[in-house]
Amino acid sequence: MNERIRRPGRVLLLGGGSEIGREILLKLDPPPGSEVILAGRDLQRMAQCGESLPFRVRTAYYDATALETHQRFVDEVFADGPVDLVISAAGVLTDQELLDRDPLRAGLLVQTNLTGHVTTLLAVAQHLRAQRRGMIVVLSSVAAVRPRKANFVYGATKAGLDAFARGLADSLHGSGVRLLLVRPGFVIGRMTAGMAPAPAATTAAAVGAAVATALAGSASVVWVPRRMGALATAMRLIPRPLWRKLPR
Numbered sequence: 001m002n003e004r005i006r007r008p009g010r011v012l013l014l015g016g017g018s019e020i021g022r023e024i025l026l027k028l029d030p031p032p033g034s035e036v037i038l039a040g041r042d043l044q045r046m047a048q049c050g051e052s053l054p055f056r057v058r059t060a061y062y063d064a065t066a067l068e069t070h071q072r073f074v075d076e077v078f079a080d081g082p083v084d085l086v087i088s089a090a091g092v093l094t095d096q097e098l099l100d101r102d103p104l105r106a107g108l109l110v111q112t113n114l115t116g117h118v119t120t121l122l123a124v125a126q127h128l129r130a131q132r133r134g135m136i137v138v139l140s141s142v143a144a145v146r147p148r149k150a151n152f153v154y155g156a157t158k159a160g161l162d163a164f165a166r167g168l169a170d171s172l173h174g175s176g177v178r179l180l181l182v183r184p185g186f187v188i189g190r191m192t193a194g195m196a197p198a199p200a201a202t203t204a205a206a207v208g209a210a211v212a213t214a215l216a217g218s219a220s221v222v223w224v225p226r227r228m229g230a231l232a233t234a235m236r237l238i239p240r241p242l243w244r245k246l247p248r
Ligand SMILES: NC(=O)c1ccc[n+]([C@@H]2O[C@H](COP(=O)([O-])OP(=O)(O)OC[C@H]3O[C@@H](n4cnc5c(N)ncnc54)[C@H](OP(=O)(O)O)[C@@H]3O)[C@@H](O)[C@H]2O)c1
Pocket: 014, 015, 016, 017, 018, 019, 020, 021, 039, 040, 041, 042, 062, 063, 064, 065, 088, 089, 090, 091, 092, 112, 139, 140, 141, 142, 183, 184, 185, 186, 187, 188, 189, 190, 191, 192
């Protein structure tokens, strides 16, 4: 039987200031006294973000690029009690032209969007397996479907993260722990500020609602909007000479 989460009592949000993460939390219906740990670099901003959440809020310092700290960080969170839901939302989207000029920055983006999720979620999985229950939400993207020249480093991190998450989900099968992989299209908000919305653009609130619904069901993958799944199939079929002409 797959884990279903309707009313989580203890939640860890990695990337604690994430707009999408916040909208997921707002759509949940936690029982009284529930706790969320907002984990990220900017403690002040996260404390502000936490003010209107339906949870008791704790903030904790977490840097997705500080790989050597992740096992200890996760051990400490679980030492304080069981965790029902872990949302892995840390991420950066940087203009490809900037990355072309600054390969080190591209490497740090890979650490944030991929490697840090691997080191953190493997540590999380150890504890959830021991609990024999719990849920992990991983924020992939439609960018994982096919690399585009306009953001291929970001796309490569999401493709890697998506593959990692599918493999982890399979390895957790039967353990009582479930992983929900979320593939939003373009989300209008802080991360995409200044960019013209792509076709089928959505909002963080819509992603939050879709994730809350999926957590209460049994899905392993959710596209937002739902028709993005069909669009992704079409994207895979576009001949490469045409694909490389896409402006973004
Ligand atoms: N927005 C979109 O169009 C879209 C579409 C598909 C998927 N996604 C994915 O959804 C996730 C959430 O995105 P969002 O839209 O909610 O963007 P967001 O509001 O910018 O949230 C991203 C979060 O990641 C945190 N972060 C960045 N680098 C970090 C690091 N080294 N250590 C710890 N935290 C770090 C940021 O914290 P700081 O404030 O400290 O930088 C921020 O809180 C990301 O993984 C993103 O790739 C977004």
